[in-house]
Amino acid sequence: MTPPPFRRILVAVDASPLSQAATDLACRLSKRWQAPVDAVFVEDINIVRLVAHPFVHTISLAAARRQSADDTLIGKALELQAIAARRALDAALATTGGHGTFTVRRGRVEAEVLEAGQGCDLLCLGWSGRPDSRARRSRLGSVARAVSRSAAASVLLLQNPVTGPLFLWWDGFPPALExxxxxxxxxxxxxxxxxxxxxxxxxxxxxxxxxxALQELGVTAALHAVGRPAALPGTLPADALLLLSAEAEIVLDDLPCSALLVR
Structure with a gap:
């Protein structure tokens, strides 16, 4: 019997819509493979330290004046984000009938996500990043980029909710095909x-x-496109999921859709 590809899944969460979509997808995969979901919310230590800096101030629109940054306000904001993320996880698990855990950590976001993901087969996180006005999509965020480069496990980078077809970037890496x-x-x-x-x-x-090879494994498959690597992302729809080797020669910023980097 073929072992399941995922025995434990980690999802990095915050209060954003993309994080909720990543949570929903992680819980769907959890149901498919009976794999527990570990959700981690990281309080960014860089933000905490920035607030403590004597030259950092906040501007109150209500009071129309500048005031020293209040670390209690930042702490409360992070707490509320964690509560929202926890509720999103609970709702997704209730829908799928899965089970999981929720943990709050403090530190450098990418380092904490990587540490929390030790022992997991799949790390899920939002694409994040800033919009690229020329391409009309977001560039891969710094946390997502760092995690995708350093993780020992496969990494799912969610750019849009996955509701469309499944694509395989075939460069000869058997685990991606499997x-x-x-x-x-x-x-x-x-x-x-x-x-x-x-x-x-x-x-x-x-x-x-x-x-x-895919048909021999019992699934339906079709050849979608053959071409230069730089041209192929333009053939992919935004709601698709692209599976590819974590070492594939591709610029992730060029992708219009979510990607699963397989290791």
């Missing part, structure tokens, strides 16, 4: 294969081989 097959089998989805290649004939050959 993960795509496992997810497609549980979801009843078709795996759409995209092949980065400078030689279209060779890329098509490799794509057909990947489709055949």
């Amino acid at each position: 993960m795509a097959a496992a997810l497609a089998a549980r979801e009843g989805a078709t795996v759409q294969v995209v092949v980065p290649a400078h030689d279209r004939i060779d890329g098509t050959r490799r794509g057909v081989e990947a489709v055949s």
